[in-house]
Amino acid sequence: MRYKLGDLIDIEKFRKLMEEFYRITKIPHGLLDTEGNILSCIGWQDICKKFYREYGESALRYKESDLKTWTGSYVGGKFYIYKCKNGLMEAVVPIIVEDKYMGSLCLGQFLFEKPDIEFFRKQAEKLEYNQESYIEAISLIPVLTMEKVEAAMTYFSRLADMLSNMGLNQLKNKEVDNLLIKANEKLEERVAERTEKLAIANKRLKRYIRKRKLIELRLKRSEERYRKLVEIMPDAIIVYNKQKIIFTNPAFAKLVGIDNHEELIGRSLFDFVYPKDRRKVIECIKDIVKGKKIPLVEHRLIGVDGKIADTEATGTLFPYGGKNAILAVGRDISKRKNVERMQKKIEEEKRFLNEAREYEKLKTEFFANLSHEFRTPLNLIYSTIQLFEQDLKNRVAVEDRYYMNKRIKVLKQNAHxxxxxxxxxxxxxxxxxxxxxxxxxxxxxxxxxxxxxxxxxxxxxxxxxxxxxxxxxxxxxxxxxxxxxxxxxxxxxxxxxxxxxxxxxxxxxxxxxxxxxxxxxxxxxxxxxxxxxxxxxxxxxxxxxxxxxxxxxxxxxxxxxxxxxxxxxxxxxxxxxxxxxxxxxxxxxxxxxxxxxxxxxxxxxxxxxxxxxxxxxxxxxxxxxxxx
CATH class of the missing domain: 3.30.565.10 (Histidine kinase-like ATPase, C-terminal domain)
Structure with missing residues (x-):
């Protein structure tokens, strides 16, 4: 909280005290705050009221003196003395509260020796004062010794400290009282509010307890129904955590050749996964842990009797017993896979049969074509030989080279x-x-x-x-x-x-x-x-x-x-x-x-x-x- 000097000192009491002090010491004083406001003044001389504060140049000097008083007086020591530009002395006591400058207590004006009348006469002439009145006002300024001034300033300093501290303590006590009153009022309001809320919360809690008991009863009944449903389901259900089985139904136990499904609790899932399919199952588990949606995946299980069952299964994250586990649901597809294998085999055999038929057809066409390929040149060769025989019977001249060459070419081409x-x-x-x-x-x-x-x-x-x-x-x-x-x-x-x-x-x-x-x-x-x-x-x-x-x-x-x-x-x-x-x-x-x-x-x-x-x-x- 920011305090002012007027908040810390009772100004009227301080003024009465200073009036008594003035009557004893005849030392004038003034009390100023940090903004230069005069809170109290006793014994100020005519030199200030009738001359310095009323005329142009001296008024400016006086304001400069006041400014020096309320802005610089806190610098160094308990107090300080300075001479203003009008030639008079002033003493300033800074008022410090909790290391903060709050104002100044000023003593003056005064002189340490009798005034130099000639100096002040020239000053009156320069500032256009009435010399007689001005010299008379100068003569009324008290002449003090340094010891008297220091004693007075020490007194004022201690007095100011005492008054400011007392006022500060009173203000703080009032503030504390006010804070306590306000805190008490707020506390009472909060107690009333909390009491009301507590009553409402108690009612809600009672309703919640009744509702929870009802829910727990329903949940228990529902859990029993679901357990019975899981046990009679034809699909295999298994819950496992870190590959350890923590729940399973009879359908899964039947798949792996075990009569009592409780015997599977605590065993490793991979005890029943076909070795060549384990890598596939591990990849599915990684995807489930990452939160991915897993479609139906085919893999094989191997029972305790060594029988292999084809299955398809899917899984998801599932809270069980306060832990994150994986719930997997699958079914036996061995019959379907056997049918698919048989169909595939039949299709394969059909394909082989069709290929064999096509191959036989091609071979038949090839051999028919091959027969034609052999028969055609052989027929031409045979026909050409017959022509040669006919020519020999008819005794055609061998010198007829044109026909001879033509028939030889036929023989040669078909031989080729x-x-x-x-x-x-x-x-x-x-x-x-x-x-x-x-x-x-x-x-x-x-x-x-x-x-x-x-x-x-x-x-x-x-x-x-x-x-x-x-x-x-x-x-x-x-x-x-x-x-x-x-x-x-x-x-x-x-x-x-x-x-x-x-x-x-x-x-x-x-x-x-x-x-x-x-x-x-x-x-x-x-x-x-x-x-x-x-x-x-x-x-x-x-x-x-x-x-x-x-x-x-x-x-x-x-x-x-x-x-x-x-x-x-x-x-x-x-x-x-x-x-x-x-x-x-x-x-x-x-x-x-x-x-x-x-x-x-x-x-x-x-x-x-x-x-x-x-x-x-x-x-x-x-x-x-x-x-x-």
Whole structure:
């Protein structure tokens, strides 16, 4: 609380006391608060009332003196004496209460010696005072000794301390009394309020106790009903904490082959979880502890008799016996799983049966087609031999070379067809049996593909089909079996020419990446239907099965190409749009064999390309019209 000087001192009593002191000492005084207000003054001289406080410049000096009195008097010591600008002496006693400056007790004005009349006469002239009246007022100012002033100031200081302390004690006592009265009133109000609340709380407590007893009774009955319900439920129920079983029902006990479910209390849950499924159960427990919702999870239980039961279960956090536990509910799905396994087995057998039927159908079609493939060239060979016999009977001149060459070509082409078919069958049989081995060598594949393409281009000139080789690579050495790559390329080029009409085009393009080499064979032929692209590499399959065709085929050429690419650790892909053309893409790995000194460019002069003619004639033997 902030006190003022007027609150601490009885001003009227203090004034009467000072009047008595003035009559004894004739020393004037004044009492000022911290804001400069004059609370009491006794014996002030005319010099102050009639001159200094009434005129301009001296009034300003007087105010400055008052300001010094009530703002600086508390600095240092019990009191201090100073001389104002008007030439008079004043003494100031600071009033300190609880280390706080509360005001000042001022003594003055006075002089320590007789006044210098000449000084004050000049001062009156300067300040335009009436000199006679001013000098008379100066003469009335008391002249005191320092000892008398100090004694008076000491007296006033002690008196001020005593009065302020007494007043402070009285105020504090009043404050304490007031605080006690207010505290007592509040205490009585709070006691009354608390008494009322306590009465209400007692009524509520009685109602709560009655309600709780009723709830406990209902809960006990409900618990008994739920316990009976849990015990008769067909689904298994188990409560466990840290994998230790703390409750279970008979259904779970029955699952694990125990008659009395109470015997399970305290045992580990994992005593009954199938070892291979424990990891799954642990992950489910972690999710439950994290508060996640767990769907039905299938796992197996193993009983004390070793029998395994398929189950599905779910779980959640559950308070039990004042502890957080896990409640799991599951059911035996062994019958359902057995049915599913049987259905799966039946479906598997149906699939095997359908695959076997389809395979048998393919084999039947293949052998029928194979018979046709053998019969057609054999019939042509037999017919040509008959023509030769007829000519001999009719003694046709041997010099008729045109007919002779034509019939020899028929014999040769159909012999090639039979040879090609036998080669393909033998190679597939070797690959299936694991006896087929590649003869790899590091070789310039650019020259290999270019030479094969040029050879085929010259061979199919009669059909008016352009075969073009395109690449930006001059040399690229990789490990391949040259003869096998030649067979692969001739097979793809044979198919491209076979299904491309006159005036069409076949483009062979070679490119590479950091790890692979790509060879594309793209034609402008009839293309492949979208539903046939997936089976194009299946054995015994043919896209065109019609009887009237301008070419023949067994349906094993592309399947053999795929097998040969697999042996090279390569791949083959097909892109086609029916009616537009097809593109077959070969991918070879950019690899070399170690310790192989047979690095060949496989570069053949153009005049020696005819050495490939026999291989081309064999691969192209099922295309009619190339010899016309």
């Amino acid at each position: 067809r039979i040879l090609r078919l036998c080669n393909n069958l033998l190679d597939i049989t070797k690959i299936d049996a694991g006896y087929f081995e590649l003869e790899l060598e590091n070789i310039n594949i650019v020259n290999v593909i270019e030479n094969i393409t040029i050879s085929v281009a010259r061979y199919v000139e009669r059909k008016n089909i352009k075969v073009i080789f395109d690449t930006d690579i001059e040399e690229l050495i990789i490990a391949i079996d040259v003869n096998i790559v030649e067979r692969i390329m001739l097979n793809l080029l044979s198919n491209a020419v076979k299904f491309t009409k006159q005036g069409g085009k076949v483009v062979v393009k070679l490119s590479n990446t950091e790890n692979d080499v790509y060879i594309s064979v793209k034609d402008t032929g009839i293309g492949i239907p979208e539903d046939k692209i997936k089976i194009i590499f299946d054995r015994f399959r043919q896209v065109n099965k019609s009887i009237r065709r301008n070419h023949e085929g067994s349906g094993i050429g592309l399947s053999l190409v795929k097998l040969l690419m697999d042996l090279h650790n390569g791949e083959i892909q097909v892109k086609s749009k029916y009616g537009t053309g097809s593109e077959f893409i070969l991918k070879f790995p950019r690899e070399r064999i170690d310790n192989d000194e047979r690095i060949s460019n496989f570069s053949r002069p153009l005049e020696l390309i005819e050495n490939n003619t026999k291989a081309i004639e064999v691969e192209f033997s099922d295309i009619y019209g190339l010899d016309k």
